Amino acid sequence: MPKANDQQRALIVGAGIAGLATAWWLERAGWDVLIVERAPSFRAGGYMIDFFGPGHEVARRMGLLPALERRRAPISSVTSVDERGRRRGEISTEAYEAVADGVISLLRGDLADVIRADVRTSVRYGLSVCSIDDGRVTFSDGSAAVFDLVVGADGVHSTVRELVFGPSAEFVRYLGHHTAAFSFRDPELSARIGYRYQMLTAPHRMIGCYAVRDGSMAALMLYRSSSQAVPADPVAALRDRFGDLGWVASELLSVVPQDVYYDEVSQVDMPSWHRGKVVLVGDACGAVSLFAGHGASLALTGAHVLVEELTADPDGAFERYQARMKPAVEHTQEFGRRFIGWMAPGSRWRISVRDLALRLSGLPVVRNLIRGSVMPDVDGVLTPATPAGTAA
Template sequence: MPKSNAQQRALIVGAGIAGLASAWWLERAGWEVLVVEKAPSFRAGGYMIDFFGPGHEVARRMGLLSALEERRAPISSVTSVDSSGRRRGEISTAAYEAVADGVISLLRGDLAEVIRDDLRAPIRYGTTLSSVDDGRVVFSDGSSDEFDLVVGADGVHSKVRELVFGPSSLRYLGHHVAAFSFQDPVLSERIGYRYQMLTVPHRMVGCYAVRDGAMAALMLYRSDSPELPADPAAALRERFGDLGWVTPSLLSAVPQDVYYDEVSQVDMPVWHRGKVVLVGDACGAVSLFAGHGASLAMTGACVLAEELSAGFEGAFARYEARMKPAVEHTQEFGRRFIGWMAPASAWRISVRDLAFRLSGLPVVRNMIRGSLMPDVDGVLPRHRAS
């Protein structure tokens, strides 16, 4: 049995959305929290996410909504273009608002920064774990320590998961993805705050203006193997070099530290063992196809802290029972959404673009809403933060 919350120590591995949100909720519940992050410094920027659903409600309970609104990117529509940049279809502004009700589009790093700025817990950068034996951990610098709780919030390729649960639980979804941002005021002016994308069978390239002359780009393509290339920029040039529109400009701006990964989901029978529990992508990655990962990461952090406050005994199982159905439902939704984001044939691309063009009609709008939004209302946390 734990003594009192004030005396308990929690280690959180990973300073992404799940780790920072876990730190936020646990320190407010009286835990002494330490966060370790393997990156040498805070990971700013990154790719744009649409933040909505239960995570939006959790952010409201954390009192962070106005700070998030300040960083909102005014993306007004989604436009499909051809290789000359001509519009093939667009989700109208009205339809987009109806589809993405209450959505905040912002950079992943901005969401993380807003949570971090409201934290007191120390974050030790450039640090990871070498081993974990229940609450006893050895850090990468050779030091060791003992904790009452170890939260693995270290993402889809979680080291904590590997150390505690063994080999990978990844379900590969047949695609590779790259995302990056760069400064280009001219292109930024030309593209504007519209998500514009060029799709050919099994390949999609998209971009949008961010702010202050910056651009963000996303590239997605089908690959039979999850194995990552040694040189991601070269792999992207090889895959997308034949595409027109603004693709050559995007390819010439791929940075050294481009985010590049296989698109996978995490599928685990159990999310906890002893004093160790996983949150966010580490136990329930839904993939970019599902588009709810940040929201579920925030929600999981809140639900975990709530259940720990209700009593340590059985808390992990109660947390898992509340979160897992929503994660599995969203994963299933994500697998169905692959056909929207990366259609396999010219015919399917045409059907999708037709739906975009007709999106002003209420009946089509409702169809799009049904296709784009998994129903995860049931996981809304039961209690209100005081």
């Protein structure tokens, strides 16, 4: 565990939401930070996320809300359609506003970019770690260095976790689905679909899309798979799974990029998030999955809580960080597992019940039910804001 002295060196592995946010807070706490990222360059775009909950408050403390608001897509509703595009159910405007109160819908790449723009350290792209012996690290380019703190912020398939804590299979809980997401430009389709999330659901299969801005679109595909392993050719697998679905499936399948985001849907559950000088943050230690929809928010929150505890007192900081974050993560994971039945219902009957709930969402009782179903209560994890409301 790091001890306070003049300037300490931190290595952050992974320049995603958690890694960049950890860098942001560590820099302001006086640390000398190195960020390494395996990808060859910054990845823009990606998939759409709904950003809310405690991460929203952390972004406010970081002064990032105005920049995030500028990238917000003005999503106004959620509509379930049939294979001919006819409306089966739509969440009412009142219900959407109640559910989406304070939510910023934006591309994951935009959230990362906004944090990155406010991080002073430049990211070393195309670099990863090969071995970690407490603070002693060797990198993929053959170099080595010693750090006071090593932060594994390298996502659900974390290499740091694998090197320091053990094989992924011990910690990863597969949720029985694969997902793919991508963004693309198509002004005609974008105008036709509009700023509302439209989805077509067949038993164990869901395809959805919405306009993002300036003629761009974001698409999401989700299906049940008994095999956890990602197929060798994800684009071919998507064509195979969704080719017969109708609605805009063939249009979406015709523009799936070769480097589409494609992954198994999993959660990460570990008894301990730290060992020696190494600590994990974000999806690496507590992925909640897209079913829970709060991963980015929790990643940002975890970064803030970790540095807050390190700054308060390095002794026991990792333990206090985990004690504050883990209940919120577990609560959200549990919620995510329950939400599978809403997002990827397994039968036509369940799809009908879900669509009926959307149609009745104008009724206060149903609206409250939906709000309770899509918003896990994890706000208690943050300490009250300082009067200034931001970091030093």
